[in-house]
Amino acid sequence: xxxxxxxxxxxxxxxxxxxxxxxxxxxxxxxxxxxxxxxxxxxxxxxxxxxxxxxxxxxxxxxxxxxxxxxxxxxxxxxxxxxxxxxxxxxxxxxxxxxxxxxxxxxxxxxxxxxxxxxxxxxxxxxxxxxxxxxxxxxxxxxxxxxxxxxxxxxxxxxxxxxxxxxxxxxxxxxxxxxxxxxxxxxxxxxxxxxxxxxxxxxxxxxxxxxxxxxxxxxxxxxxxxxxxxxxxxxxxxxxxxxxxxxxxxxxxxxxxxxxxxxxxxxxxxxxxxxxxxxxxxxxxxx
Amino acid sequence: xxxxxxxxxxxxxxxxxxxxxxxxxxxxxxxxxxxxxxxxxxxxxxxxxxxxxxxxxxxxxxxxxxxxxxxxxxxxxxxxxxxxxxxxxxxxxxxxxxxxxxxxxxxxxxxxxxxxxxxxxxxxxxxxxxxxxxxxxxxxxxxxxxxxxxxxxxxxxxxxxxxxxxxxxxxxxxxxxxxxxxxxxxxxxxxxxxxxxxxxxxxxxxxxxxxxxxxxxxxxxxxxxxxxxxxxxxxxxxxxxxxxxxxxxxxxxxxxxxxxxxxxxxxxxxxxxxxx
Numbered sequence: 001x002x003x004x005x006x007x008x009x010x011x012x013x014x015x016x017x018x019x020x021x022x023x024x025x026x027x028x029x030x031x032x033x034x035x036x037x038x039x040x041x042x043x044x045x046x047x048x049x050x051x052x053x054x055x056x057x058x059x060x061x062x063x064x065x066x067x068x069x070x071x072x073x074x075x076x077x078x079x080x081x082x083x084x085x086x087x088x089x090x091x092x093x094x095x096x097x098x099x100x101x102x103x104x105x106x107x108x109x110x111x112x113x114x115x116x117x118x119x120x121x122x123x124x125x126x127x128x129x130x131x132x133x134x135x136x137x138x139x140x141x142x143x144x145x146x147x148x149x150x151x152x153x154x155x156x157x158x159x160x161x162x163x164x165x166x167x168x169x170x171x172x173x174x175x176x177x178x179x180x181x182x183x184x185x186x187x188x189x190x191x192x193x194x195x196x197x198x199x200x201x202x203x204x205x206x207x208x209x210x211x212x213x214x215x216x217x218x219x220x221x222x223x224x225x226x227x228x229x230x231x232x233x234x235x236x237x238x239x240x241x242x243x244x245x246x247x248x249x250x251x252x253x254x255x256x257x258x259x260x261x262x263x264x265x266x267x268x269x270x271x272x273x274x275x276x277x278x279x280x281x282x283x284x285x286x287x
Numbered sequence: 288x289x290x291x292x293x294x295x296x297x298x299x300x301x302x303x304x305x306x307x308x309x310x311x312x313x314x315x316x317x318x319x320x321x322x323x324x325x326x327x328x329x330x331x332x333x334x335x336x337x338x339x340x341x342x343x344x345x346x347x348x349x350x351x352x353x354x355x356x357x358x359x360x361x362x363x364x365x366x367x368x369x370x371x372x373x374x375x376x377x378x379x380x381x382x383x384x385x386x387x388x389x390x391x392x393x394x395x396x397x398x399x400x401x402x403x404x405x406x407x408x409x410x411x412x413x414x415x416x417x418x419x420x421x422x423x424x425x426x427x428x429x430x431x432x433x434x435x436x437x438x439x440x441x442x443x444x445x446x447x448x449x450x451x452x453x454x455x456x457x458x459x460x461x462x463x464x465x466x467x468x469x470x471x472x473x474x475x476x477x478x479x480x481x482x483x484x485x486x487x488x489x490x491x492x493x494x495x496x497x498x499x500x501x502x503x504x505x506x507x508x509x510x511x512x513x514x515x516x517x518x519x520x521x522x523x524x525x526x527x528x529x530x531x532x533x534x535x536x537x538x539x540x541x542x543x544x545x546x547x548x549x550x551x552x553x554x555x556x557x558x559x560x561x562x563x
Binding site for chain 2: 048165166167168169170172173176177179180181183184185186227228231232233236
């Protein structure tokens with residue numbers, strides 16, 4: 001981190017100019033915004049559909065994917081997106097009735113998760129066992145984002161969010177009230193598959209920035225916080241994206257002026273907000 | 288189309304897995320009538336709903352639903368499946384659930400009501416249904432936080448929101464306490480009259496709804512009979528149906544007690560009663 005240059009002052013304009021003085025920092029802020037929008041929106045549906053376990057599985061699969069791509073000399077993004085895409089297809093095959101609900105299969109999937117992590121560790125060791133490589137795969141490379149990566153992430157996010165807009169309403173119906181949605185002619189099985197693929201894209205994009213282990217800071221916590229605050233779908237989605245964006249940018253900004261890593265700040269901010277909202281809104285929450 | 292009939296079966300046989308569930312059933316439910324579908328577990332009540340929905344073709348006889356073959360008028364049927372209460376953590380408002388019943392199957396997002404007359408009309412229709420079922424006070428609370436009776440009212444509003452001509456309710460009273468069973472039955476009767484919709488309601492116990500019914504369809508022992516409540520729930524009719532002597536006693540408050548059915552009414556509780 002550029003700690004020797006950065007000194008926080010009360011001059012906010014000056015602070016902002018310091019923050020954006022370097023291209024790596026601008027790219028980190030851009031990538032953070034793109035990923036936050038994607039993770040906030042898709043995460044909201046994931047929490048509503050109770051597919052947090054599926055999201056976790058995908059994030060664990062992302063790690064060996066990225067490590068394997070690094071070992072094979074392929075672009076790391078290909079590893080993330082390839083592994084998460086295939087993982088999403090596999091999950092939809094094993095999940096009960098293709099609806100993406102994981103219950104009795106959870107033990108089997110847990111064993112696959114452990115194997116996936118072991119495999120990722122092997123790939124990193126084979127690559128040379130550099131600890132920094134392992135650390136960035138697991139805990140993120142916020143400040144190592146290139147302009148090219150930002151561009152790719154932007155296109156993927158635009159595509160994923162466009163698909164989500166088209167599918168959004170029937171997906172909400174199928175998520176909340178599957179039996180009636182099916183009776184009304186909503187193709188719930190196809191929607192479940194499409195959503196798992198979207199979730200795979202969101203996990204892969206987020207993992208590229210936050211690392212495989214910190215994906216949930218953006219994918220679960222903002223969505224869970226938003227659902228505590230409002231039961232209105234439109235507002236909940238918007239709030240989830242806003243919270244994800246706020247914790248990402250604030251985390252980057254605080255980390256820039258502090259000796260501690262970005263991943264720590266982003267997760268702490270989103271966790272702190274969730275705890276505060278839970279404490280204030282109480283068990284039931286309001287509409 | 289003979290416009291007096293909503294549902295008519297003639298010499299109908301429904302089979303599952305090659306074995307008939309019931310056979311030789313003749314019945315007619317008139318437009319705008321409130322009919323209960325009664326009978327012991329496994330006698331074919333839900334099978335009857337599947338036939339009406341067009342999900343299960345008859346193996347013999349004929350069926351007419353809203354003047355056409357079953358399934359042809361599917362869009363004019365509101366269906367509330369047997370269920371299902373929402374998980375306490377479901378963070379979606381009752382109002383949104385009703386709205387999903389109206390246009391939840393459409394792709395894309397709805398325009399804000401301020402921009403689109405169609406969205407305004409949809410929102411108005413949702414409010415109208417919420418008022419109709421008397422759910423205005425809690426329609427903005429998360430569905431998971433509501434009681435079983437409140438959820439059931441909103442689900443009825445959801446089933447009604449597309450202006451169906453026929454409403455199928457599969458055991459909507461099952462999870463409710465007695466006073467709520469009566470209240471929901473009164474609500475269904477009121478809707479039946481004000482909206483002119485025909486209602487088929489599957490129930491375990493006829494007593495909470497007895498005063499509101501126009502007709503009863505009773506399935507038992509592989510057969511089915513239809514008539515007014517007093518005709519069907521009577522000693523001679525049920526004795527003929529079950530092929531065993533059955534008495535129907537009337538309590539001083541008008542409740543009917545069926546004595547001598549091969550399957551006692553409390554059958555589905557017996558598992559819990561015989562605990563260690």
